[in-house]
């Protein structure tokens with residue numbers, strides 16, 4: 474059965490470009506991004522992995538560990554990493570799972586047989602520190618992911634997790650946010666939102682982004 478939001482991210486041990494990884498142990502108390510690539514030495518993936526390496530500080534700021542996956546062996550990953558570093562002018566600074574036996578791809582339902590019998594699609598999972606799946610996105614093999622959007626969703630998830638607010642459509646970091654409807658106690662509202670809030674409707678209360 475395929476994974477859904479709120480499910481526990483399946484644990485696994487698998488080889489990677491940085492040695493064997495026991496996934497839950499490797500995540501520790503961090504948030505995680507696990508994302509798959511159709512195969513090594515493919516053009517779109519090469520750009521995505523270079524981009525991800527350049528976003529190292531952005532992920533670190535959010536306490537997020539990143540791990541990629543491709544269904545090729547470690548030796549192939551290592552050669553491909555040289556290409557990525559050279560062509561994308563960066564240094565890959567996260568592990569790439571070597572999922573040659575497709576153990577992880579099958580666990581996370583990353584192979585969509587009607588798209589390709591063998592290659593993984595572009596799946597991406599955001600996992601919180603309790604190992605709960607908080608975001609699943611699936612892109613076609615020919616479309617590189619938008620990593621600004623991935624960071625934006627992580628910011629939104631962390632605002633909900635730590636500040637009891639949700640983010641409106643097209644929200645960008647710094648825009649006003651909405652107070653989660655479950656929060657009703659006036660004392661708690663005063664304490665959590667010292668900058669105040671506007672009640673447009675009882676269910677629609679806008680407030681400045683609390684962590685800025």
Ligand code: BEZ
Pocket residue numbers: 511512515516517518614615
């Ligand atoms: C790729 O880079 O993975 C890719 C490029 C074109 C079509 C399909 C996949």
